[in-house]
Amino acid sequence: MENESSTLRRFCWLALAVSFLLLSPTPAVAGYAGPTVVAKANRHLWPDAIKTPAAFDKASRAALLVYILTLQDLQKASEADLRALMKVNRPNQASVDNWLRKEIESSFQRYRQASATCVANDWTCVESVAASETLLNQAQAWNRNIPHALSAWRNDFERFCRAYAAEQMRLAALLPGVSSEIARFNDQEWNGDDVADRQFFLTFDDGPSPVRGETDATLNMLDAKGKSAVFFLLGENLQNRLHRSDGSSLARLYQNQCVASHGWQHRSHAQWSQWQDSVKRTQSLLNSTLPKDSVLPLFRPPYGQRKADSGAFFQSQSLHVALWNLDSQDWNSRLNADEVVNRIIALMLIKRRGVVLFHDIHPKARAALPALFDVLGHAVDWGDCHQLPCSGGYRSGAAGVVKRDFNPCETAIP
Ligand SMILES: [Zn+2]
Numbered sequence: 001m002e003n004e005s006s007t008l009r010r011f012c013w014l015a016l017a018v019s020f021l022l023l024s025p026t027p028a029v030a031g032y033a034g035p036t037v038v039a040k041a042n043r044h045l046w047p048d049a050i051k052t053p054a055a056f057d058k059a060s061r062a063a064l065l066v067y068i069l070t071l072q073d074l075q076k077a078s079e080a081d082l083r084a085l086m087k088v089n090r091p092n093q094a095s096v097d098n099w100l101r102k103e104i105e106s107s108f109q110r111y112r113q114a115s116a117t118c119v120a121n122d123w124t125c126v127e128s129v130a131a132s133e134t135l136l137n138q139a140q141a142w143n144r145n146i147p148h149a150l151s152a153w154r155n156d157f158e159r160f161c162r163a164y165a166a167e168q169m170r171l172a173a174l175l176p177g178v179s180s181e182i183a184r185f186n187d188q189e190w191n192g193d194d195v196a197d198r199q200f201f202l203t204f205d206d207g208p209s210p211v212r213g214e215t216d217a218t219l220n221m222l223d224a225k226g227k228s229a230v231f232f233l234l235g236e237n238l239q240n241r242l243h244r245s246d247g248s249s250l251a252r253l254y255q256n257q258c259v260a261s262h263g264w265q266h267r268s269h270a271q272w273s274q275w276q277d278s279v280k281r282t283q284s285l286l287n288s289t290l291p292k293d294s295v296l297p298l299f300r301p302p303y304g305q306r307k308a309d310s311g312a313f314f315q316s317q318s319l320h321v322a323l324w325n326l327d328s329q330d331w332n333s334r335l336n337a338d339e340v341v342n343r344i345i346a347l348m349l350i351k352r353r354g355v356v357l358f359h360d361i362h363p364k365a366r367a368a369l370p371a372l373f374d375v376l377g378h379a380v381d382w383g384d385c386h387q388l389p390c391s392g393g394y395r396s397g398a399a400g401v402v403k404r405d406f407n408p409c410e411t412a413i414p
Pocket of ligand 1: 205262266302303
């Protein structure tokens with residue numbers, strides 16, 4: 001009895017400790033604060049191909065209306081329900097509310113952009129899209145009249161939207177203790193929200209792999225498909241690879257692609273006393289190893305974690321923090337390659353633009369991307385990495401604040 005009781009007590013303490021680590025807004029262990037449930041969608045429930053811009057817009061309109069209605073439901077939910085959904089017991093509620101408000105407003109804007117290709121009698125088009133309030137009322141009416149044949153798609157996509165919003169709200173809830181891709185700290189930081197409509201850029205983190213490993217295979221796949229990407233390299237991995245091959249073979253490996261820094265080690269750069277050294281050392285190795293025109297002045301923090309006041313340091317190094325706005329979760333064992341394809345398509349439909357995060361040290365993206373290119377045909381523009389804008393998309397100019405629509409990676413940062 002005594003032993004059973006002490007075993008039970010130990011178990012309870014262990015359970016308490018584990019739940020503290022999972023729920024604490026400031027985890028004791030620095031690292032990934034990602035989703036506890038990964039959003040999944042089933043693209044096969046959508047009845048039409050999405051290989052053209054018009055077909056993409058149609059699927060995007062339907063997806064955005066479901067997304068907007070889901071976000072609006074979440075806005076009305078109690079704080080207790082949101083806490084349970086986000087799996088955070090002391091959330092930054094103001095940050096969550098702010099994310100919801102902004103996401104609804106930007107989703108309205110994206111729906112308006114998708115409406116440019118509306119034609120008569122298209123069930124995904126609502127009549128008046130100018131005012132957000134009117135659009136919302138129409139979205140509610142639209143929701144009641146979705147064709148019966150589409151109800152399975154609708155239910156599946158609503159589940160996806162709810163789970164995806166929970167992922168994002170969780171990140172918002174953990175601010176400012178845990179930084180991530182959810183928010184930019186200044187206009188020099190960059191996350192992909194500002195690229196052109198229906199334009200997407202590919203990025204791969206955590207490489208390079210050992211010689212003839214996953215990185216090599218990923219690069220071969222991209223070459224075969226005529227696509228480019230930014231590879232955010234870990235300094236330590238690059239140095240290990242240089243021990244086994246020379247700089248010129250690495251330059252050949254990344255030919256036609258872009259490279260940038262992911263720091264020296266895969267550690268939170270918000271909670272590492274050596275973070276500045278990590279950034280400088282990696283940039284120096286990249287610049288001395290790879291051709292100048294392939295090294296972009298970008299730094300992607302592991303887990304998206306960097307200090308809120310790190311802007312001045314990055315500016316002094318002529319570097320921009322480069323985040324992402326479409327997370328493939330390709331590293332996650334809870335998704336297979338086909339589910340990664342499904343998830344990315346769903347995210348592309350609701351975001352309509354941006355930067356997709358993959359990892360070249362895992363095989364899943366290599367399997368998923370050819371299928372993704374095939375499903376989308378010429379519906380979207382896969383951007384050339386050399387045209388990737390470096391900063392948040394705006395800067396002060398002679399005529400006030402101007403949108404950056406050229407490649408500022410080529411120009412000196414003020
Ligand atoms: Zn990483």
